[in-house]
Amino acid sequence: MTSVQSPPKLSLAEFLELPETKPASEYINGQIYQKPMPKGKHSRVQIRLGTQINQVAEPDRIASAFPELRCTFGGRSIVPDVAVFAWERIPVDADGEIENNFEIHPDWTIEILSPEQSPTRVIDNILFCLDRGTELGWLIDPKEKLVMIFKPGKQPEIKQDGDLLPVLSSLENILQLSVQDVFGWLILN
DSSP: OOOOOOOOOOOHHHHHHSOOOSSOEEEETTEEEEOOOOOHHHHHHHHHHHHHHHHHHTTTTSEEEEETOOEEETTEEEOOSEEEEEGGGSOBOTTSOBOSOBOSOOSEEEEEOOTTSOHHHHHHHHHHHHHTTOOEEEEEETTTTEEEEEOTTSOOEEEETTOEEOOOGGGTTTOOEEHHHHHHTTOOO
């Protein structure tokens, strides 16, 4: 009987020394997983959602949305499709500029499911974030036209059609989005 050796696991520090990949790779439990290349629906929802959040949250310095930002915390290095941070939590350097490396959890993590992506792995990342302080997680499924909502200590909820979507508590009075709004961005007529 021959034994097959699995490749040695990299440490998080070793992973962070590797060159970035396109699309991004994530480090989860010693393994590297490359995210799928975003396609049309994914890209459209991602850019419109980030823009919508920033238009209402940044003028009053409440929060900021970052697309495809590497977040390294709790022994993982993940790249949510949109990571939203409360303004006061955004890391800055000595010059007051945004840091390149974010070594904290997002306050709101948003993932947009790609057709070839494993929903289980994506949900695992959202739950990982919630367990480490993230207030809200969304899993947007363009194929099913629904959004799965994750909050700490609660069962996931499915939102669809005209259902209003929960947002960060600090944005509740200035940002209202429904599932129809999100998927309406895909219609160009």
